[in-house]
Amino acid sequence: MVSVDALDILDDACFTKLISLIHALTGITIAKNRKSMVQGRLRKRVLALSLKSYEEYFEFVQIHDEERKPFIDLVTTNETYFFRTPRIWSHIESQTLPAWYQRNPGKVFSAWSAAASTGEEAHSLGILCQQFKDKNVSFNYEISASDISQRVVKVCREGVYQGRSIESFRNSMPETFSKYMLQNSDETFSVHPDVKRKMNFFEHNLFTSLKDKKTYDLILIRNVFIYFTSADQRKVLDLILPKLAADGILIIGESESLTGISSGLAKVENLIYRKDSR
The missing domain is CATH 3.40.50.150 (Vaccinia Virus protein VP39)
Incomplete structure (x- = not known):
């Protein structure tokens, strides 16, 4: 069983690798001060896959091409409305x-x-x-x-x-x-x-x-x-x-x-x- 406590921390090294991967897959540049946002969006997915850490999830995305679409869905912002501006x-x-x-x-x-x-x-x-x-x-x-x-x-x-x-x-x-x-x-x-x-x-x-x-x-x-x-x-x-x-x-x-x-x-x-x- 995955320890929820283990997912309370996203260390800087792993965060840097994750935002580099986000940029490589989407072109989106995530600011260094958005670590908590990335962590919050990925947490449930890491738990659902029974992985032990964000580092393991990073490796999982690297190995499993089919995980890239769920990863992109999680890290992209989609907020809009009718007749904006x-x-x-x-x-x-x-x-x-x-x-x-x-x-x-x-x-x-x-x-x-x-x-x-x-x-x-x-x-x-x-x-x-x-x-x-x-x-x-x-x-x-x-x-x-x-x-x-x-x-x-x-x-x-x-x-x-x-x-x-x-x-x-x-x-x-x-x-x-x-x-x-x-x-x-x-x-x-x-x-x-x-x-x-x-x-x-x-x-x-x-x-x-x-x-x-x-x-x-x-x-x-x-x-x-x-x-x-x-x-x-x-x-x-x-x-x-x-x-x-x-x-x-x-x-x-x-x-x-x-x-x-x-x-x-x-x-x-x-x-x-x-x-x-x-």
């Missing part, structure tokens, strides 16, 4: 979609939520696109959304939500909420099927290239750069920008900036960039 959604609704629609008659608007977490962002975009389609019948769209975590991709695919995220959406946008969110038999809500059928969710590590050859008219990569070093931000941008269509729009998170990164992007306004097609 209202002004970027206002920009998409009032400028991005109308301008694209006018320039591209008969084409399909394609977007990618590149760090989708539990899917509220991707579904927010889907709802905006469906609203636009309801007013412009010939408009068509498709949304891809990805995350490194197997667990949250499953949540994305289900499209069932409850709690604070739902309450915030319902209170701030009651008409939109009632039209595009359907209440289940309990306290959960599902995204409307008209939106769901336009969505594609998949696992993806931002430090690898997407296998498909398509490009996207809009890419959302929000609230993930803050976990990367400047060098790693550059690596991710180098992989993402070839997937952005000419004159396509890229949007980052409210605590992020591309200042100092030569990116081939022209700033439209804070957080919003257009691919420089020159």
Whole structure:
């Protein structure tokens, strides 16, 4: 039987090895002052595997490839909600979609939520696109959304939500909420099927290239750069920008900036960039 007391201590040497492994697998840089967070997230898993220490768990992850996905699920932060940062959604609704629609008659608007977490962002975009389609019948769209975590991709695919995220959406946008969110038999809500059928969710590590050859008219990569070093931000941008269509729009998170990164992007306004097609 595993001694719980043995898991009360995560020594510095093992912590350093764990955060190096996290960086190698995800690109995420964990600060040295987050040891208690890492320890807290791994503790139950170590116990469940009947291992005696965090050192043993580190070795276990190294040896067993199938443990890497549970490990990634535990150490990645997935916190989001519907229509986060209202002004970027206002920009998409009032400028991005109308301008694209006018320039591209008969084409399909394609977007990618590149760090989708539990899917509220991707579904927010889907709802905006469906609203636009309801007013412009010939408009068509498709949304891809990805995350490194197997667990949250499953949540994305289900499209069932409850709690604070739902309450915030319902209170701030009651008409939109009632039209595009359907209440289940309990306290959960599902995204409307008209939106769901336009969505594609998949696992993806931002430090690898997407296998498909398509490009996207809009890419959302929000609230993930803050976990990367400047060098790693550059690596991710180098992989993402070839997937952005000419004159396509890229949007980052409210605590992020591309200042100092030569990116081939022209700033439209804070957080919003257009691919420089020159």
